[in-house]
Amino acid sequence: MSTKVLTVAVIFTVLGLLALQRFSMPAELPVLISAATIDNHPYGLYQHRGATIQTDDYFLKVSIGNKQEPREALTHLWLSKNTTITLERLYDDELVIRLTRGRIVASTQAQYPLTIKTNATTHLIHKGVASFINYDFLGTVHVVPIEGSVQTTIAETGENLLTPVPFSIHETDPVSYSRLEVNLTAGDSREFYEWTVL
Numbered sequence: 001m002s003t004k005v006l007t008v009a010v011i012f013t014v015l016g017l018l019a020l021q022r023f024s025m026p027a028e029l030p031v032l033i034s035a036a037t038i039d040n041h042p043y044g045l046y047q048h049r050g051a052t053i054q055t056d057d058y059f060l061k062v063s064i065g066n067k068q069e070p071r072e073a074l075t076h077l078w079l080s081k082n083t084t085i086t087l088e089r090l091y092d093d094e095l096v097i098r099l100t101r102g103r104i105v106a107s108t109q110a111q112y113p114l115t116i117k118t119n120a121t122t123h124l125i126h127k128g129v130a131s132f133i134n135y136d137f138l139g140t141v142h143v144v145p146i147e148g149s150v151q152t153t154i155a156e157t158g159e160n161l162l163t164p165v166p167f168s169i170h171e172t173d174p175v176s177y178s179r180l181e182v183n184l185t186a187g188d189s190r191e192f193y194e195w196t197v198l
Contacts, residue, residue, distance in 0.1 A: 028090045034071075035061035037195065047087055054084045055102070059195050064095065065110065074110040078196040079103075080189065088117070101136040103189065105129065105146070105196045113151075120171040124151040131184070131193075139172035144182055 031047040038058035047053060053062065059080060063073040075095060079085065083102025089095060096115040097106070106125055108114040113126040118134050118141050128148025134141050143150050144166040152161045156175045161167075166180040184193040 026091045026093070029065045029092065029095065031087060031090060032063050032073075033060055034063040034073075034076075049087055049090045052084060052086045052100075053079065055079045055081055057081055059192060061196075064090070075106075075108040075114055077107075078105040078192070080192040089115075099132055099134045101134050103131065103133045103192065105131045105193070107147075118171065120155050120175070121169055122153045122155070126151075139170060141169045141171060142180055142182070143167055143169065144180070144184070146184075 028049055031051075033041075033045050033047065033053070036058060037060075041058065041060070047062070053060065059078065062077040062079065062085075063071070064075040064077070066073040077085070077097065080103035083104060084100040085102075085104065086098040086100065088098050092110075093112045094115075095108075095110065095112065096117060098117045104116075106114055106116060107129040108125055109127055113124040116123040116125070116130075116132055118132075119136075119139070121141055123130070123132065123143060125148065128150070129146040130148075130150050131144040131146060132141065133144075143152060143163075145164050149162055149164040152163070152169070153159070154161075154169065154175060154177070156171075161177070166182045167177055168180045169175075169177045184190070
């Protein structure tokens with residue numbers, strides 16, 4: 001009899017702790033697809049943690065942090081054509097976006113840094129603007145700080161880089177990085193950067 005009572009007490013304790021953990025989590029920041037370059041895109045939809053946002057032959061703007069007025073949100077992401085991101089963490093003190101493939105511009109003025117993750121790197125932006133290009137088929141990521149610096153951690157080597165200049169990271173063996181010369185107003189990406197109003 002006492003074994004049954006003990007088992008029931010343990011189960012209720014575990015369930016109580018799980019419920020307490022769930023309700024003590026901070027509120028999720030609102031994420032809104034606030035603009036698109038395609039007429040029939042249902043922008044204006046709210047997204048939640050774990051959602052994957054993907055573009056095909058159009059651009060999207062995602063606003064994070066202000067449900068009433070998206071233009072006043074502290075964090076914005078612009079997605080280029082053929083881009084995929086996942087919303088991993090959406091809290092005031094922990095905002096994490098995974099860039100699976102493609103090109104984005106990330107802008108944040110939030111108190112805590114915005115984290116952009118790729119396969120083997122993690123990038124922090126604190127009150128700045130940067131562009132990230134993940135060439136998933138090449139295993140290469142380009143990091144282009146536009147305003148401020150980007151702090152990058154390369155998981156395999158354990159290196160931390162804080163840089164205000166563009167650079168390229170080769171994420172597969174052998175892992176390496178090098179400085180990069182870029183012109184955002186030239187080439188086939190010009191239309192995207194003009195749309196982001198940089």
